[in-house]
Amino acid sequence: MTTRFALSTGSGLSAADAVEHTRFAGLDALEVGWSQLDAAARQSLVDAKAKGVQTSSIDLGAQPDPRELAGQLDDIIAFSGQVANRRLLITGGTGGEKAFAEFVSGLRWLAEATEPLGFALVVRVADTAVRGDALLRTTADLRRVLAEANRGNVSAQADYQAFASAGENPAHSTADLVGRLGHATLGSARATAGGYSPQDFLCDLSVYGYGDVVAVAGPDAEATASIVDELGGTSTYDAERLSRIQTYLADDGLDAIVLNASKNIVAATGYWPMNGTILAFIPKEGEPHLFVPAGEETWASRSGWHNLHVYQAGRLQDPSLAETVSSEFAKLANSQGLLGGRIGIEGPFRAQVPPHMAHEVSGRHESLRPVLAEAFSTEPVFMSERWTRSRAAKTEQELREIRRAAAVADVGLRTFRDGIGDGVRDIELATEVESRIERFGIGRDGTTRVRGYAFVMSGPQTSQCHLDYEFSSTRVQRTGDNVLMELAVVVDGYWQDLSRAFVIGEPTAQVERIYEVAEASFLAAQRAAVPGATGHEVDQAARDVVEQAGMAEAYPHQTGHGVGVAFHEQYPLLKPGSDHILEVGNVIAIEPGVYIPGVAGIRNEDDLVVGDPNGATSLQGIPHAVSVPGR
Numbered sequence: 022m023t024t025r026f027a028l029s030t031g032s033g034l035s036a037a038d039a040v041e042h043t044r045f046a047g048l049d050a051l052e053v054g055w056s057q058l059d060a061a062a063r064q065s066l067v068d069a070k071a072k073g074v075q076t077s078s079i080d081l082g083a084q085p086d087p088r089e090l091a092g093q094l095d096d097i098i099a100f101s102g103q104v105a106n107r108r109l110l111i112t113g114g115t116g117g118e119k120a121f122a123e124f125v126s127g128l129r130w131l132a133e134a135t136e137p138l139g140f141a142l143v144v145r146v147a148d149t150a151v152r153g154d155a156l157l158r159t160t161a162d163l164r165r166v167l168a169e170a171n172r173g174n175v176s177a178q179a180d181y182q183a184f185a186s187a188g189e190n191p192a193h194s195t196a197d198l199v200g201r202l203g204h205a206t207l208g209s210a211r212a213t214a215g216g217y218s219p220q221d222f223l224c225d226l227s228v229y230g231y232g233d234v235v236a237v238a239g240p241d242a243e244a245t246a247s248i249v250d251e252l253g254g255t256s257t258y259d260a261e262r263l264s265r266i267q268t269y270l271a272d273d274g275l276d277a278i279v280l281n282a283s284k285n286i287v288a289a290t291g292y293w294p295m296n297g298t299i300l301a302f303i304p305k306e307g308e309p310h311l312f313v314p315a316g317e318e319t320w321a322s323r324s325g326w327h328n329l330h331v332y333q334a335g336r337l338q339d340p341s342l343a344e345t346v347s348s349e350f351a352k353l354a355n356s357q358g359l360l361g362g363r364i365g366i367e368g369p370f371r372a373q374v375p376p377h378m379a380h381e382v383s384g385r386h387e388s389l390r391p392v393l394a395e396a397f398s399t400e401p402v403f404m405s406e407r408w409t410r411s412r413a414a415k416t417e418q419e420l421r422e423i424r425r426a427a428a429v430a431d432v433g434l435r436t437f438r439d440g441i442g443d444g445v446r447d448i449e450l451a452t453e454v455e456s457r458i459e460r461f462g463i464g465r466d467g468t469t470r471v472r473g474y475a476f477v478m479s480g481p482q483t484s485q486c487h488l489d490y491e492f493s494s495t496r497v498q499r500t501g502d503n504v505l506m507e508l509a510v511v512v513d514g515y516w517q518d519l520s521r522a523f524v525i526g527e528p529t530a531q532v533e534r535i536y537e538v539a540e541a542s543f544l545a546a547q548r549a550a551v552p553g554a555t556g557h558e559v560d561q562a563a564r565d566v567v568e569q570a571g572m573a574e575a576y577p578h579q580t581g582h583g584v585g586v587a588f589h590e591q592y593p594l595l596k597p598g599s600d601h602i603l604e605v606g607n608v609i610a611i612e613p614g615v616y617i618p619g620v621a622g623i624r625n626e627d628d629l630v631v632g633d634p635n636g637a638t639s640l641q642g643i644p645h646a647v648s649v650p651g652r
Contacts, residue, residue, distance in 0.1 A: 023253050024223050025325055027052050027077045027234040028245060029206065036062030040069040042242040046249055049327075050077040050234050052110070055097065066104050075327045076104040077234045078204060083147070083155075085114030087127035094131075098138060105328055107318070108141045108204060110178065113156030113166075120156055125169045132172035139331035141318060143203040144170075145178035146187070158187055160194040167201055173315050173333070176203025179231070181222045185214035192217045192225065199229045203319060206236035209248075219252060227467035232292075232323030258325035259291055261416040263309065269411035270305040276362035277304040278404060279350070279393055283382075283514070284374040285367060287586040288412045290324035291422070293470065293514025297376040298334065298342060300389075302350070304357060312349060320469075343392045350396035360398045366390060368403035374516075374587045377470055406592075413583055413592040414606035419515075420630065423585055423608055426512035427628060427640035429462035433473050433508050434521055434643035441479075441525055441649060443500045451477040451493035454506070462512055474509040483522065483622040487578050487614055500526045503621035509588050516588045518610040519641065520626035524648035532623075535572075535615045536647040539623040542566040542613035543645070546580050546595070550609060550629065550637035556599030563613040564597075572615055581611045584628050607631040608640075 027050035030039040036053055043051045053066065053076060066076050079101065084090065090097070101107065111131075113124040132142055144166050147155030157163065163177040177198050184194040191214055195202075205226050207219055223235065239245030266289060270278060280286055280301040286294050289301050289309070295317050302310040310328040313321045318331045330349060333339045340348075354360050366389070375382045393401050415423065436457045440450045458473030476491040479498045483505040491507050498504055505522040524532055542563040549562035560580040567576040579597075583590030585608050593601035595609065603609075609631060614624030625645040629637035 025234050026249050027236045029236040029238040037065040040065055040074055043074050045242040046246040049073055050075045052078040052236055054080045070104050076106045078108040078110055079106055080110040083112050083114050086123045087131040110143050110145055112145045112147050115154045115156055128170050132175050136174045141203050142175045143178050146183050160197050176201045178204040180206050182208030190215050191222055195225050202231040205231055209238045224467055228464045228469055230469055231319050233319045259416055259418045265411055266303055269407055273405055273407050275365040276359055278365035282367050283376040284586045287514040292321050292324040294376040296378045346392045347396055354397045364397050364401045365404040366401040409592045414604040415608055422515045425466055426515045426517050429512050430510040430517040430519055431642050432461045433458045437506045441504045445498045447477040447479050447496050448493045451475040468512055470513055472511050476507045479504040481619050484616045484618050484620055486622050487616055503532055516584055517628055518584050518588050520624045522623045528648050532621050533647055536623045538570040539615040540645055546611045548636040550631055551634055552603055552605050554603045556593045556595045556601040559595045560597055575615045575617055580613050581609050584608050584610045603631045605632045
C-alpha cells in the first residue's frame, strides 16, 4: 500500500524553503499556514504549482470565532484558486461552553460561505503537548463539533500524533471518525503508540475511505524523506495511464475528452466512483480535472489528480448536475482555449458497469451531450474504438490492482470448492461465497470496497449455464452431481470473471470425458494467447479441441474477452473472426465450456495476463479438478 504524502510547514519552514524540501523529499504536495503567506510566499506557491507541487491545504490556525475571518475570506478564496487548494484547516481557541458555542456558530457561517465554492472545512484538534488549554483536544470534541455544525462540507482531521499526545488510542479515535474524515496527519510521529503503528494508521485511513494526502512534518528535508520512504513512499496518479490517454487523443484528433461512465473513470483515474456522477476532463496536453460531488472528494483523491473540483449536489437548494456541468465546463473551455474545439464524449453502451452503488446505476453520459455542446460552443463527438483499444493493455499499476482483485477472488473459488457437498443448497453456498469474499477482501492491502456476485448451479441445470439467466436456486446438491459456479468479483473498481465446476464424489465416465475435453480446450487457448496472436486464433485453438472430440455443438459461445475495469471488456475479444491483436499487458478471461443437455456443463474460467511467449499466465491459485470428495 502506498500513500500520497504532503509536507507540513507547521514546523516553521518558510514557503520557499517548504517547496524545496517538498521536492527533495520526493513529494508533490504541501500544506501551509495562512499566517505565513506574505506576497513572496504566495508567489513561491504559485510558481510551485506550475512545476507540479500542489498546495493541498491551508491551515487557518486557531480561530475562537471563525466569523472574524470575514474581512480575509475573499483573499483566502482568491489565493486558493491560484494554487488549486480546496481544503481549509481550522481549530478552536480556548475556553469553556460559551467559547465552544461561539466557535460552532462561526464555523457554520464559514461553511455556508464556502460550501457553494466547493471548499472543504476540516476541524482539527490542538496538540495538547503544545496547547494544554485548547478548546478542541479529543476525538469526542471533534464529533461534537461535527454534530452541532451539521454541514456537509465540514469534516474532521485524524491526527496520529495529537491523538496519542492526548492519551487516546489512535486506532479508536480514527475509527470513531469513519465517514467524516477530511484530512489526516502523522505530524512527525514515527513511533508506535499503544501497539498501533503509523503503518496501521495509514492502512485504516485507506480502509475507512480516506484517499487524500497525509501530512508529515519532519524536522528537515532528509528526515521527511526518510519518514516517507519508511512508510511506503508516495503515490501519485498513474503517469503511464495518462500518457496513453493523451496519445489516444492525439491519434483521434481530439482536443479533450469528458468521461462519466464508471468503467471509464476507473480506466482514466484508477478510482471507482460511488454513485456515477463524477466527471473527468482530460485535455490533449496538460493536467486532467475531476469533478466530484461533495462528500466524495477524499475518496476520489485516490486518483492522485491535483485538480479536484467539488460541487454541491443532492439537496433541494443545490443546482442540477446539468447546471453544474454547464457552469464549470464553460470556465474550463474559456481558460484552456477550447471553445469550438473537438471534444470527445462517451457514446451509447451495450452494457453499463455499475459504480459502487450497484443497486442504482447512474447513467448521465448521454444526457450531458447538449450541456457540453453549449459549454464548449461545439457539438461533442463520440469517442472511437481507439479509446477501447488504448486501455486494453494494462499499466504496471493497473496490473497490481488486478492481481489484488484476483487474490480476493481466489477466496471465493476456495470457499465454493470446499463448500459443495451432499445436502448443501445452492443458494446457501452462493451467499457464503459472497460473504467470505467481502469479509476477507475489505481491509486487505488497503482495499476499501469489495463485492462478490456468485451463482451456484447443480445437477442438470449446469448444462444450461451458458445461457444468460444464471441464478442460484434452493436445489439441494447430491453425491454425483456436477456443481458449477459463475463468479464476478470487483475490488475497488477492478473486476474478475471466473468459473469453476466440480463433481461431488466420483464422476461418471461421460462427465469425466466432458471435463477432459473442456480442460484440454482451456489449455489450448492458454497456450495460444501470446502477444501478436489474434482473438480468432485463440478461439480456434480452443474450438479445434472440442470439434475433434466430436462435441462441436456442445460449445456454443466465444472463448473469452478482456477483463479489468469491466467484467466484460470489449477488447480483445476471443471469438471466431476476431482480428483483435493480443498485446503484452492484456488481461483476458478464457472460458471454453462443454455442455451436454440434461447431463452436465463444465466450464473452468481463469483470468490471465498476456506476455509470456509460451502462453498467458493465470492469475488464479485454485486449480481445476474434475471432482472433490463428498462431505
